[in-house]
Amino acid sequence: MSLSSTTTDDTQVISVQCDRIDAAMAIQFKEDMRTETGTGARRVVLDLSAVEFIDSSGLGAIVASMKQLGDGRRLDLAGLHPVVEKVFRLTRMDTVFRLFASLDDALAAGSN
Template sequence: MALTSTTTDATQIITVHSDRIDAAMAIQFKEDMRTQADGGAARVVLDLTGVEFIDSSGLGAIVASMKQLGNDRRLDLAGLHPFVEKVFRLTRMDTVFKLYPTLDDALATTAG
């Protein structure tokens, strides 16, 4: 799984370059997230613009990635396709993560 990372102001943006986060790639996703987010900014925005499908393993991998950041860092999600957003809402994970329609919307909002 390919992830890229950039930092803007006090926000680290990690972009997922895959159309799926599922059981076949959940473990690799967690490892790649750990590598990309290690020592980064206090706020991390995961850009899911290219992700069209996520299953429970993928959802679990994103939750695990949030936990890896620790209590002093925050993981927000941006660019969720309708199906992916539906998974987050049905599982009530929209109460755990801040969801933004686009990356620009996420960057226009300060963490907090």
């Protein structure tokens, strides 16, 4: 699992650099997210544009990452492939996360 991160103002962008978040990757993903989000930016945007597949373990890892941010911080998701977006919509996680078609759309929306 490879994540890269940049921070501007109060938004941290974390890009996932692999094509799957599944049972084999979920634990490492959660650990990497915990390390990356330790800086305390109010808003974290997870760029999933490279991710082509996610299973329930991957979904659970993203939810766990959101919960570990704590109060006053938010995790938004950007660049979801149609198959990945479908998982979020079928599980109603699209009511928990703000989903953006692209990273640019997420950044344009700001922290509102």
